[in-house]
Amino acid sequence: MSILLAPSMLSANFGQLDKDVELVNEGAADWFHLDIMDGVFVPNISYGFPVVKAMAKKARKPLDAHLMIVDPDRYLSNFAELGVEWLSVHYEACTHLHRTIQAIKALGMKAGVALNPHTSITLIEDILMDVDYVLIMSVNPGFGGQSFIGNALDKVRRLKRMIDEKGAKCLIQVDGGVTTKNARALEEAGADVLVAGSAVFGAQDPMEAMRLIKG
Numbered sequence: 001m002s003i004l005l006a007p008s009m010l011s012a013n014f015g016q017l018d019k020d021v022e023l024v025n026e027g028a029a030d031w032f033h034l035d036i037m038d039g040v041f042v043p044n045i046s047y048g049f050p051v052v053k054a055m056a057k058k059a060r061k062p063l064d065a066h067l068m069i070v071d072p073d074r075y076l077s078n079f080a081e082l083g084v085e086w087l088s089v090h091y092e093a094c095t096h097l098h099r100t101i102q103a104i105k106a107l108g109m110k111a112g113v114a115l116n117p118h119t120s121i122t123l124i125e126d127i128l129m130d131v132d133y134v135l136i137m138s139v140n141p142g143f144g145g146q147s148f149i150g151n152a153l154d155k156v157r158r159l160k161r162m163i164d165e166k167g168a169k170c171l172i173q174v175d176g177g178v179t180t181k182n183a184r185a186l187e188e189a190g191a192d193v194l195v196a197g198s199a200v201f202g203a204q205d206p207m208e209a210m211r212l213i214k215g
Helices: 014-026 049-058 072-081 097-106 121-127 152-166 183-189 206-214
Strands: 004-007 032-037 063-068 086-090 110-115 133-137 171-175 193-196
Touching: 004 032, 004 206, 014 049, 014 206, 032 049, 049 063, 063 072, 072 086, 072 097, 086 097, 086 133, 097 110, 097 121, 110 121, 121 152, 133 152, 152 171, 152 183, 183 193, 183 206, 193 206
Parallel strands: 004 193, 032 063, 063 086, 086 110, 110 133, 133 171, 171 193
Antiparallel strands: none
């Protein structure tokens, strides 16, 4: 399949949110990526349920929520009710990861596990057959506009090999510092979904930026 693009709405202009949602609707993007931060798991607070609800009303493409929060189990049903189709939780935030993944699936959503830059992919080997996607953080989570951490490319390659060796079917998503300049390298390494924020919404021509990242 061709690479999927999920613009991060964290980089959107919240003063003209309807306009930026429509930009994603009309552009080459495939999903909406929603970064949910609580100011505890990461040193930032993003947006909550009212903003997600507002975007969901206008969005005509799947919603992909990335929970950078402690105790995500408390809120899984809320995201399902808002129409989120893809939901990822952090390995580092889940004491009982398998149970959380099963709870996400029981609510009718695709389940993903996210890894911070320092977290080894070997730690999720035993969950690969149960998840629909793995989110590799290529910046430290919490803020948009950061530079890509170079070793993430090799991490994607190693994860792709692990998925193939186990016969798993999960996708690889990469989030952080994705640009038109590194999109092809990430695709060649094995990435299936690219999350891009400032590279889309900060571009002079966001429509062209989305097209170029998609390749």
